[in-house]
Amino acid sequence: MPQTANVNRRIALASRPKGAPTTEDFRLEQLDVPTPGDGQVLLRTLYLSLDPYMRGRMSDAPSYAPPTEVGDVMVGGTVNRVVASRHPKFAEGDLVLGGAGWQDYVLTDGSDLMRLGDAAHSSLALSVLGMPGFTAYHGLLNIGEPKPGETVVVAAASGAVGAVVGQIAKIKGARAVGIAGGADKCRYVLDELGFDACIDRNDPQFAKQLAQACPDGIDVYFENVGGAVLDAVLPLLNIGARVPVCGLIAHYNDQKLPPGPDRLPLLMGLLLRQRIRAQGFIILDHYADGFAPFYREMSAWVAAGKVKLREDIVDGLENAPEAFIGMLEGRNFGKLVIRVAD
């Protein structure tokens, strides 16, 4: 169903998923395109970012952000063009970073918008120059604190956050070891992103290969997956290791805890014995203080070719649910972005 004039397509949460989301949990709706009132801006969505955190919003389990209510539009960061404005600071044609969510159009008072200068690669505002890049930058530098010669490990290394973590680690003189799903992704992480090693998490010898790729142990483990990757990482953590805890995608569809034994005491004992610092963070906490300096430094790195990122661009808002479900299974290759309109 392509977009037609005067119709605002939006994808709402139809039901809370039990375990892995299915397309039944989403509903495509058609509403009239709204008209801006005084002080309002009407935005057209060009790009929609799909990110793992959205799985959390679909549930009503306790989280750091309130859940999306059933019937509400799915949330999400977007690149938008102003198509009508009754706001003094925005004019038709302006390109902005916003939070329109999974829909063609949205009205806003402009307070949540950041103006985008360069239209050529505007989708980067959703990846390296946006939330995923800021997540990687803040978590690695402010919590992970990699030092030259240390070993930094990150999973989902071909994804938006992981790819940037490894590239910043290299900039800081550390060894970057990635973990990715499949030989193609591993080759890309090694050859294109310049990691020192990349291990295929689907390999039956995964844990052994990770140990071989980290002969001096692991000093920083940027945690964005959990599950079997964490299990393989734990015995390799060095004394004084840092573990920024950014995400746990392997568990987002869990409906109950895994069977025993209970390894909670094991983890606490490891933190103690190895003097490990594990620290969770939610990037939304850090925008006020941290986004501007991040954006400056990362823009320079991107311009210099020191940080790059493959994008996995899927055309059509109507394909967002399938693409999102695939991302949770690791089927995307690069930062997943929906091209909603040109």
Place this chain on the structure above:
Amino acid sequence: MPQTANVNRRIALASRPKGAPTTEDFRLEQLDVPTPGDGQVLLRTLYLSLDPYMRGRMSDAPSYAPPTEVGDVMVGGTVNRVVASRHPKFAEGDLVLGGAGWQDYVLTDGSDLMRLGDAAHSSLALSVLGMPGFTAYHGLLNIGEPKPGETVVVAAASGAVGAVVGQIAKIKGARAVGIAGGADKCRYVLDELGFDACIDRNDPQFAKQLAQACPDGIDVYFENVGGAVLDAVLPLLNIGARVPVCGLIAHYNDQKLPPGPDRLPLLMGLLLRQRIRAQGFIILDHYADGFAPFYREMSAWVAAGKVKLREDIVDGLENAPEAFIGMLEGRNFGKLVIRVAD
């Protein structure tokens, strides 16, 4: 068996405990008192500190320090008097802090000794002014970082580390909530140490009472026990909470992990959602940089009556095994010290 002239009694590790240590795991031996060679000092042990970390040295499981070998003397911090010296810097009668272990006499080259000025309360060098006090000070201030008005929770609150943690928390303007075993200890923690609340961990309503004692949640949890206390603390941890991980006495006798479910993902998810920092530390790492400033500040607090500590003094080296076993069960009341000689 009291000590007699020219006999050095020592308590050696007879066997590695399976689970809780028994008196069979220790062996009392009698050797000749050695004679100092050139550059050596002969020390008489006056006080021996008994501390939970010693349980770790009895095992050959991986740890931060090599295990005590079967047949070797048990390790431990001691207050000693120099009884013979062929070392230019020490004279007969000097009072020193050393590491003689569980024995009457030891020879040393002096490099491991700290001179003690005030003989009146020399056993304090094994508690508030020694390793337990330094552990509390470093862990609470450098990792816990309590702020005025925040809630600090610590277990084993009548013990050497816990008691000091709570009293420093009060000095820093935080609310101190202790956990201790039994009504007597709780009364002491409240009335003598000045904590704001103290919960009896043996109460069937323990978890509920802890929650009631922490109406604003927990900002700093100084972890020295693990087990059921940690279970009750986890749901109360505030956003941005800090968890210095200092010890896990509830698990030191464990021979295998507890039954499931596996709560490792639960803990990781909690760190993430609540942006918690959990950090293990081993106080031995911090002596070079931290002990002198700690000693200065803590001496002033002790002199001013701001930090105090009950000592549980047991007479006789031969009673150390029973006393140690009792400590692991929480039967001591205050810092456990063996008076080996006057």
